[in-house]
Amino acid sequence: MSVAVTIESVEKRFQNFPALRGVSLDIQPGELVALLGPSGSGKTTLLRVIAGLEQAERGRVLFGDIDTRDLSLRDRRIGFVFQHYALFKTMTVGENVAFGLKSRPRGERPEPVEIRRRVAELLELIQLPGLEKRYPSQLSGGQRQRVALARALAIEPRVLLLDEPFGALDAKVRKELRAWLRQLHQRTGHTTVFVTHDQEEALELADRVAILSDGRLEQVGSPDDVYDHPATPFVCEFLGDANHLPVKVVGSQAFFLDRPVLGGLTQNQGGPASLYVRPQHLRIVDDAPLALPGVVEHLRRNGPLRRAEVAVEGLPKRLDVDLASQVAPAIGERVRLRITHGSLFAAA
């Protein structure tokens, strides 16, 4: 069994709205895959199709080489964690975690002692030992999230499916849980697919990121891959800030208003194109060929970095430029910008 989950040209529509239009994706055993996209892109629908909570109209999902259409929800053995955890409110933490084991058919059901041992073990794993008797309403958001995860892990799932696992948590808890989930994944090695709209989360956590837009898969690849070599303008803009310049490609150079701004191009055909440049790939230089003149109009802080907004003649939007050095230009100063890296897409 070389592939854990195979998704083959899956299509799904709700009434007249096409949620998935032919998505194919292979997930390797033990892999941590992020389904990333804006709301309405179909990422949650895809997750629910893998889980069997939605039925695909066309295409199929395979676990190993078993067609999941032949499997009942129970036999699929997936661990699904909902965005708002969906803990059973009327049960204690212990009963929540034990639910999957207690629901097995009589012959396969472990002894009560064994179930208790498993629950204690799982609570240990999620670092909430001894909370068996608590009710979900007595837990914090982060604790609930971890209990939901333990409950899903209890059935030893083939695949762990997480829908916006950190969506309902505040920023600090989210960061802690992210690191914790990464560790947990390394320790337990479950094949895991999680849905997120937060590109930072996807890039930091996942082995591979699958980016969806309008029910289509835009690109699949490692975080470095998709970030540095976006396959489409959508991926480029969705994964982080990017400045957009309409350019014309002639030979190995890209021209903005007859001024060469980027050279050394190889596989591009000539003609009009869109050049996307991230703020950290624009550098203020003293003088250089292929530089873009502009005026600093605004300075602001963007997390650890400072960012300048530079107006360039002929561009309606100011360019965002990350300032690497401590010395910031003054507002109103004329600067020259050099593009160190950019993504070029032939104009549609």
Place this chain on the structure above:
Amino acid sequence: MSDASLPLQAEDLEPARAARHVSGESRLVQWSLVAISLAFLCLFLFLPLITVFVEASARGWQAYREAILEPDALAAIRLTLLVAAIAVPINIVIGIAAAWAIAKFEFRGKSLLTSFIDLPFSVSPVISGLVFVLLFGAQGYFGLWLKAHDIQIVFALPGIVLATIFVTFPFVARELIPHMQSLGSAEEETALTLGASPWRTFLTVTLPNVKWSLFYGVLLCNARAMGEFGAVAVVSGKIRGLTNTMPLHVEILYNEYMGAAAFAVASLLAGLALVTLALKTLLEWHFADAIAASRRH
């Protein structure tokens, strides 16, 4: 961080000013609203209720006992309890099924079903009763067939039960639908993915989540089932000792100028209403936390 305290202080003043503005001006309005509500309650609820008990006890304890232990009265009480004992469980099952269908599934005609559930509330009870006479009466659509098979529905227990079910159907469903809708299906879906059968999911996840709403619905349904007059009056035929329920018996007694006896039986019905109210309040006090928890997100 240090310079953040300045704008914060300025903002602190805002809510205080706003709060004074909201609560400060309307003393008079507050008092008049409270007074109007209390006056209304006294005039339309407490006064009639007290009248029932005062009139019931007007001729003393002995007369009260006799009025209630009289054979026709006892038969009416028995019939009322029997009808409720049949109609309420049936409505629980159908109410849960309807609420489940509406809250958890998407299907064609769902909004139609939702509005039709309220129909018994908007139709005059007399018409609800007449419908069953038209269907099952001697001259009704199924009249001949029923007669041929010697089945009596109208002017007998089955007719009374049918009319009661019809009139009280919305109570359980209406309590459950909004609650189930607000709960969504995530917990049920989780249970299914964890390998629970649909039946186990219903018993261990859905039912415990909605048990308080269900209980309210059952209480109200029961109160109405015992108190229903109009629909039952049409289908029962008012045969004393046979098809008379308590409300019908009260009316008959009253029409025969037996005021004290009428009020004595009526006081039982009023007592039932008070018990229902007390139970509901007690549960709300006792299980406020559990109810709040089961309604929360």
